[in-house]
Amino acid sequence: MDEMHNLGFLLAAACRKFYSATAIDAVGSTLTYQELLEKANAVEHALKKHGCQQDEPVHVAVSNHPSDLAGFLGVWLAGGVVVPIHRMSPAEMAISIREKTGARLAVDLARCAEANGSPVIQVGEMPPRPRGELSSAALVIFTSGSTGTPKGVVVGHHAFSGKLRAIDAMIHFRRGQRTLQLLNITFSFGIWVSLLTLMGGGTIVLPEKFVPALLLEQLSNERIHRVGVVPTMLRAMLAVLSQGVGACPGFVPSCPALRQVLTGGEQLSEQLAAQVANLFPETDLVNIYGLTETLTCDFFQFPADRQANPHSLGLASSRVRYRVVGEVGQEAAPGEVGELQINSPFLMNGYLDEPALTESAFAGVWFKTGDLAALDGEGQIRLMGRSKELISRGGNKVTPMEVERAIKQFDAVNDCMVVGAPDEILGERIHVLIVPNSGCAIDADPLRAFLLTRLDRFKLPDYIYVGEGLPVGRTGKADRGALRNMITGGALVPLVGRS
Template identity: 30%
Template structure:
């Protein structure tokens, strides 16, 4: 019977001395990774926990993360991996909602997991380098048998509406995602995945770590993202596949030519997810680094797997590729009718990577599915070739005077300006038009770019009703762990730079 940890045991048996994980100055072979995971599994089972028990794992992207993660899976646990910056209140909510029996925390993440566990009367183990602190009398010899339909992880959604919900991803979901991406990216045991992504997020956890270890490839981890250090790590670790998000690619482009000239000599592809990648960022990165970016689209609820730009065919800038093998997609209008190519509608998905449902929320699960299809809440369109273009989130749609404005379209135009480093377009209340288009912009230091110049740039490239009529400047925009701008966290009134408001156009 299958187990998420099977890949570690199989690779350790066939190539025990091959490097599996590097990061934070440490290196683990597959046999060392397996032995550490076996020790963790033994300790968990010795504590009296039964397969199917929920265990919270709080850790950054360090080599010990996969040691503990796969150890918990080997013991048959259901694993929760929250953001390492979660507060005590947030951690306590997750543990109580999931009914956790144990918390396991990296020694450097702060007191939140320990305090939350204590408040709930749940034990909390802390561990350090080498997963010290987790001891056992007898290591587990082989992963516990599980069923493909068994829940393996609970990844809680951001909770933009209501409380966060735990997406139940199964053993089968995680295995299917890794197998699909192994084929899509032509991954072999000779590859090295490099990433500064958080492993507690679906992109780093499933797409990068899961795919790499299933394939016998190594993962080169960076605990805290630093653009210049990442370039050096690409070179020193011989990275062949870079997994990143748009904000990371943007940061790499801000480095001097000298800083990037030697980086990534072996890098054959880069992958982008977590948020839409502005076309100008893609073009600039590929020109500077000589490495193609394959953009994909997926959600936590689909194990990060939906569409992807194939390595074997010409990519279309601005498109996220075609549905991956085994993934079915349809796009429906507001009446539930499938749209024709080029028309925008809500994307629905089904296939082996779609979640079981939301943990103990039958009503939310029922609302999320439509005739067996998962409703993504994303607006998209497909062209005659089958390539998908993500237009925006349904909830982010701006309706200005009866016209639909998709923030992503406006953002992509603004990103083309050489002095604009980051931008978020949101709708703000307006007595005259219902909603007005507002752009929050981060500009290059010393550029002198002002609001009027930004409007002129947009007016040359967009229909009048799409042009931002309110513009404010920011030093930085709030982003989540996946690198996606957190629009729900933006308080437009908090940006004190002058805005301009125009009624014409």
């Protein structure tokens, strides 16, 4: 593989170029580019000592720790493939991903710092078998699938480095700029924002956690040039300000350094965009559309695009082609609703060990996004909703079937159905209707405690309802749409809600 398309080569070159500059600025500690590279070299050497093979998947524990990206770089320098896993993920989920990847090596630099030991942990005995889709791969990013089982999206070095260049041509990351990093780097949005900041010679500013009032204070009192957020974070920030000056005394409505607020992961409403633009009038709010499978960032809606056509996705990224296709595969006429499909040189290698799923995700060279869209008279794309059943809660994608499978393991549950319903703060919240076993009662607190051992916290139901049966449609099948209508129409009363 050409070194100029290898993320390890590109990031190590940036470390050498910006040697003494600050790469990571975290609470209570900083890392220079030199220190970042030294930590990565230690990971590389430890992996090679364990016999890490070319294109071998290696798990990397992440939680926005200052050294996490050194783990990425070390794996790439050793020729491995990064599989990011959050440190707080339930053990059952981590085991499931390890079974899928077959990984025998894991990197955890935070644990290494605490224990003063090796950054590499051996979690298996035998090297995983070679797979064609892992050839020259950079990452395997696990994301929810339509079957409820997380699927591993394999991202190639060549494609992702090309997409990073295309993104940078739109966003313009520059030397010395400071990016406030609130996004989890198990997700593609957080990964590309981090990599482009470092490759451009900037500094990643890491808060301990996302707290809306602290975010507002940082933006107004620190030199922050760029921040990446999901719309849920913007809504939470505005909610704090609506409580009055006492809720955020450190915020001054002037952020002269702030150039860009990047947002994506869920739809940005026109109302929310206007509120944020009024709050930061000198800052560009850039709304981004893309999927993990298309290596993110296929469309950019800049302020001028929003003013000209507020409902469109904006400008297509370089070399990205798109079309809208009707039910029988024909290209839709302007105004006709169909599925948005995307083609570019920057698509995934495929789903790990899922050849049938990979094949079904494409129509020839076109990736089927599963999103409904329509072309307007000017050829602009307007999203019309999701054809898939994924719930977008605070920018996190949640599959109903995955949540249902976990709930059905609870002893008192006979059957259940999960849907998403609109929410002003999170975009959507997760609702579940449970049919209990005969003679059993459903208690929300023990159920949630049980689910915490099987699901990430953001996948827990926000509202729990109990009924004698699931709603069915005309064909006799359980009907999610009918349940959603019952919830939004107030026909059901929840046991309890959660914040």
